[in-house]
Amino acid sequence: MQAVTLDRDGAAPAARDDLARPSPGPDEVLVRVRASSINGFDVKAAAGAMRGAMDYRYPVVLGKDFAGEVEAIGGTSEFRVGDPVFGVLMRSYLGDGTWAEYVTVGGADGIARVPDGVELATAGVLGLAGATALDTLDALDVRPGDTVLVAGATGGVGALAVQYARLAGARVVATARPGPATDFVRDLGAAEVVDYTGDLTGQVRALAPDGVSRIVHLAGDGAPLAGLLAAGGRLASTIGFGPDQHPAAVSILAKPDRTDLDRLADDVQAGRVRVPVEHRYELDEVPRALTEFRGTLGKLAVSLP
Numbered sequence: 023m024q025a026v027t028l029d030r031d032g033a034a035p036a037a038r039d040d041l042a043r044p045s046p047g048p049d050e051v052l053v054r055v056r057a058s059s060i061n062g063f064d065v066k067a068a069a070g071a072m073r074g075a076m077d078y079r080y081p082v083v084l085g086k087d088f089a090g091e092v093e094a095i096g097g098t099s100e101f102r103v104g105d106p107v108f109g110v111l112m113r114s115y116l117g118d119g120t121w122a123e124y125v126t127v128g129g130a131d132g133i134a135r136v137p138d139g140v141e142l143a144t145a146g147v148l149g150l151a152g153a154t155a156l157d158t159l160d161a162l163d164v165r166p167g168d169t170v171l172v173a174g175a176t177g178g179v180g181a182l183a184v185q186y187a188r189l190a191g192a193r194v195v196a197t198a199r200p201g202p203a204t205d206f207v208r209d210l211g212a213a214e215v216v217d218y219t220g221d222l223t224g225q226v227r228a229l230a231p232d233g234v235s236r237i238v239h240l241a242g243d244g245a246p247l248a249g250l251l252a253a254g255g256r257l258a259s260t261i262g263f264g265p266d267q268h269p270a271a272v273s274i275l276a277k278p279d280r281t282d283l284d285r286l287a288d289d290v291q292a293g294r295v296r297v298p299v300e301h302r303y304e305l306d307e308v309p310r311a312l313t314e315f316r317g318t319l320g321k322l323a324v325s326l327p
């Protein structure tokens with residue numbers, strides 16, 4: 023089968039077409055992958071930056087998000103062959119990822135049915151970014167009346183976090199560069215936009231003199247952001263800024279479980295949220311996409327035939 027792999031320590035990611043198709047174990051299903059995405063995590067994994075934290079089992083097939091059809095069932099399963107499914111691999115090692123024609127899914131991985139009316143291409147970019155946005159906002163318990171600063175609002179997680187904070191009734195202040203990125207976050211529901219390349223603290227203070235009640239920390243330095251919290255405010259970080267750094271901070275490790283995945287799919291189906299895709303790559307273009315990776319407006323999608 024085709025896949026994008028790292029073949030040894032220090033190797034660049036490469037497309038190859040000679041890997042064996044995996045077989046599902048007793049508690050797994052085999053998914054024929056039709057869509058995936060490029061997450062910040064994948065870029066780090068491809069660059070070898072997860073060494074030390076995770077075991078690289080070569081050849082490492084990269085990729086975490088998937089959407090496709092159930093191709094085979096290893097044992098008993100609530101799914102049937104042909105069911106459209108999507109989700110996120112959640113393994114403690116790097117080895118059998120989703121940038122491949124087939125992947126086995128089970129154990130701690132998140133998997134859910136793709137509802138009618140949601141394209142596999144959309145479901146394939148939804149799982150990790152969406153679950154991270156949901157878990158972050160749930161940890162912050164955002165309510166009407168809150169002012170939520172989303173730092174890193176332009177990325178895959180940020181684009182969904184802005185929408186969910188707005189849905190929760192909050193006033194959203196989003197970071198973005200001037201120009202198209204500012205239009206992008208306004209379009210998603212940000213009431214105010216601050217340019218993080220300028221005096222971020224001054225701009226936020228001008229909008230919220232007593233501070234903001236909640237901060238979604240997806241990018242940038244956490245300490246000056248935490249200094250913008252109002253009394254009793256809270257910050258949730260996906261990039262490791264936690265209670266050791268600030269008493270009002272919590273560090274998030276996303277868990278894309280069935281509850282999150284079903285909620286995301288329902289919200290997309292009902293049109294309550296959308297997943298902006300900046301660019302769509304074919305599987306064999308992914309190695310190039312990784313070398314060109316920079317900040318995105320929304321998600322980078324991967325398509326398989």
Ligand SMILES: NC(=O)c1ccc[n+]([C@@H]2O[C@H](COP(=O)([O-])OP(=O)(O)OC[C@H]3O[C@@H](n4cnc5c(N)ncnc54)[C@H](OP(=O)(O)O)[C@@H]3O)[C@@H](O)[C@H]2O)c1
Pocket residue numbers: 061062063150151154173174175176177178179180197198199218240241242243259260261274275276277316317318319320
């Ligand atoms: N803990 C977890 O479970 C978990 C799960 C998923 C993701 N993550 C992490 O969460 C972060 C966000 O994920 P993502 O997929 O949304 O990443 P992404 O798509 O790369 O988005 C990051 C965004 O932040 C912007 N940005 C860069 N520097 C900034 C700054 N100083 N202030 C404000 N915005 C800035 C970038 O835009 P420009 O540079 O173009 O302006 C980009 O749009 C990543 O570091 C990812 O690894 C963690």
